Amino acid sequence: MASAQGKRLASGGLIDRTRTLPFTFDGETLSGHPGDTLASALLASGKTLVGRSFKYHRPRGILTAGCEEPNALVELRNGARREPNTRATTIELYDGLDAASQNRWPSLKLDLLAANQLFSPIFGAGFYYKTFMWPASFWEKVYEPAIRRAAGLGRAAEAPDPDHYEKANAFCDVLVTGAGASGLAAALAAARSGSRVILCEEDFRLGGRLLAERDEIDGRPAMDWVKAAEAELEALPDCRIMRRISVVGVYDGGTYAALERVNDHVPVPPAHEPRQRLWRIVAKRAVLCAGAIERPVVFGDNDRPGIMLAGAVRTYLNRFGVAPGNRAVIFADNDDAFRTAVDLVGAGVEVAALIDARKGSSASAQAAAEKANARYLAGAVIKRVRGGQAVKGVEIRDQSGKIERLDCDLIAMSGGWSPTVHLTTHLNGKPKWDEGLAALVPGSLPPGMSVAGAALGQFGLASCLASGQAAGAEAARACGFTPSIQALPAASDENTAASAVWQVAGGKGKAFVDFQNDVTVSDVKLAAREGFRIPEHLKRYTTLGMATDQGKTANANGAAVLAGVTGRYVGAVGTTTFRPPFTPVAIAAFAGHHRGQDFRPARLAPSHGWAEEQGAYFVETGPWLRALYYPWEGEEPQATVNREVATVRTNVGVCDVSTLGKIDVQGKDAGVFLDRVYANTFSSLPVGRARYGLMLREDGFVLDDGTTARLKDDHYFMTTTTANAVRVMQHLEFCQQCLWPELGVQMVSVTEQWAQFAVAGPRARDVLQGVVDPAHDLSNAAFPYLAAGDVTVCGGTPARLFRLSFSGELAYEVAVPARFGETMMRAILEAGAPYGIAPYGTEALGVLRIEKGHPAGGELNGQTTAHDLGLGKLVSTKKDFIGRFMAARPALTDPARPSLVGLRPVDREDRLRAGAHLIPRGEDATAKNDQGYVTSIAFSPSLGHWLGLGLLSRGPERHGEIVRAYDPLRGDDVLVEVCPPCFIDSAGERLRV
């Protein structure tokens, strides 16, 4: 049974008292109501101690009522859905919510690691850097793990997140961030003009500060106006209200990132719904109405549970119907905070005193004190707080220096408000200091953004409404709409006069500046003494502002304390740079659906479905999934590959090579164009023939290779490697559009349009004759090696046939429109059955080409030249082409460069390893003796031992020499013989039969 909500007021608050929601905190069952946050429900149940601090393990309570909360961080949910460091102040309560406090052992009340604070004199800023310096090896093994255990936040889930996250795009004319008084006024003004408006509100309810105050608009409770505005906006067809969404980043071109917590307010998202959705919102104009964040006052033990920002106290009283204490004092330097006294007394909370840190007395504060029947102490400060796990009282030093003790269990504090300028600075905008407000206000703004209301430093309600309406109308006007002039709702500007009293001098106890990272006044002083006198340095040395809250409640006080210590004017100290995201975003939200197998889309070869049926083992090659090998039942992978290779060498095999890039090049200047992009010549290629082509980059290194066939006088068909298909296409388009726009040539990628199969082996012609329609003569005389042309297959299906060989055997590649791909694969296998045909995968393909010494991925690595690959004689000297000039540089044709060689182990039992370094026999394995490396290896079933290709300095001159293949990574060191790269049929007779 849920325990009673002892601190819940008898009435009031925007909660649904007809329903009770049970939840657990540290295993204890408590209850709240719909409309509560976890923080308000904890306070309603009398829980004021909710966490332990990061470094000192100090007991901490709830400081704020919003996203700026530095203390009340909890682990939310459990198991795979456990999420650490969530702010209790923003977690919407739901039935069965399960949360736990963090960073305490063994329990929240008895935290043995709180002993850290006994050693606090040595735990100051820079302590880790200074203390754990020696011995160096201890840092990773001893110090860091120990420090991480003691100082830390929550625990991440240890199982994969079972929920979905998605990404979405939205477009609008005017994006309004924040649905408080100014945001609603801005959205109304913009939306009424007919512009497309998106209104984003972080909370689950619209209203902003109006939810928390007892203001009036048009003579009625302000929430009536909020509800009317909400209803009007909902009814406008081009206005979209989004709730539970935080705009977290501003990017170039009016692009905004926003995180929508779609299902964080339920235990498990409904089927097919994401937990969170990351929005990219593109807006022509944006109006920032992000409000302001209240500042704590820096005094001794200002972090005790029961000390809360005054604005948060009003939020818990008015919005949630919760009394955060029984007897309060208010300690502030501004009139806004002292009106808390009236709200407290109205809720039945006794107010002991209003402690006004300002020198002179304030009539407004005095009036509040009278209404609350409380003492008003002008020019007084809190010198000391009594109580450890909860506030028990305060010692006050009055104007005359007299010390007085008061009992209380709640301190409402306020050092004034700082406009929430964060989003104005994401594109390098600089906020500026406003002396009157003693705060940073927006300075230079991102293009298209305007700011209204408290975010602009316009704190009064009437000012918020007016500036919001003006900014909304102006934004709509800038998008080409004509806003009508509307009467402003009537409201008054409450007294927000403030004078900055940042810090209480001469108090006792730790005075915290940054609550979440446990940075105190002493730390700031120490940093300043050691020369870290600008905020960016102070931040890095003390970690001030570096916690997950990014110093939302800390940065202003940090700058002020630093100014005081260094004898500077606070406005001159400056600030650190606020960067996205404004509030933490889970990595899962950035990833969206791109997880695991869905990390990126997989391209599937046309025969993929058939290959799956065969039980093929697939491998990712670039964006493609390709069949690596086709194992028979019970067959080991190496045995499978050996069998597939042997089948090609002795009978015939078939391989889906559709993944090669295919580019159709047409036009009267197609031949000239290809001459300029290939190192060798294509304009001279006869129609009906194919040729190997080598493409260089402009710097002279090899870009790619492939074969290109001439189908007609003005029609070529190019293939590229699978890996470089996109790059080559882009390169050709650059050459065509930017370098030689005068050439009459067009090209299009047809990789997806053609399914292409290599049929290789001594019986390849026999197989093809069963597939290609009889009208076509496939004899060696009629269709010789490197022939290419149109044919029909399987009774009239249009196809292209190329006599190309990657394996060194008699081989063809047959291409059909992609939709016939799978059928073609089956037809080839059926026709090949009498000849012992077998499909082979990319592993066998690789073995076959290594046996033949053809360069591929390992050798075309972006660092090799045509000369390195033994292809120097292909490079034309009769024409200009991409890479021609730079490839001729002496260093690129230096015979000392590592060049392609074949490698075979001296002891035929030895295994070779790709990546092994090649070192002269008998020499030490040093960088000086490193003469090259092994680029590709394979076990050759044809030869019965391992063999490899490598790049070796002066390689072609060293055939027959024995060198070391040294692989320190895997501990291998074998002797290998340097030989020509082609191991099989070096005369190339087989492919011409």
Place this chain on the structure above:
Amino acid sequence: MRIRCPYCGERALEEFTYRGDATVTRPGSLEPQATGAWVDYVYLRDNPDGHHREHWHHSAGCHAWLVVTRDMRTHEILAVEFARKEP
């Protein structure tokens, strides 16, 4: 960042592929004395504190090569035109 492709309209950055400096011109000469011009063309790039003309490819769109004039300090895009004058 968003780029207004003259053919497709305004699109998000991810649709485009950056290449680089659009102000360099491929030398026409293959004579040895052209070495300096080739080295400049292939390797040397300005990094101006201000406006720059760059080649971008609308790779997830119309495949047009574009010349984008961009402010290197603010990423503001001042002009977008086809690299090929008569597409």
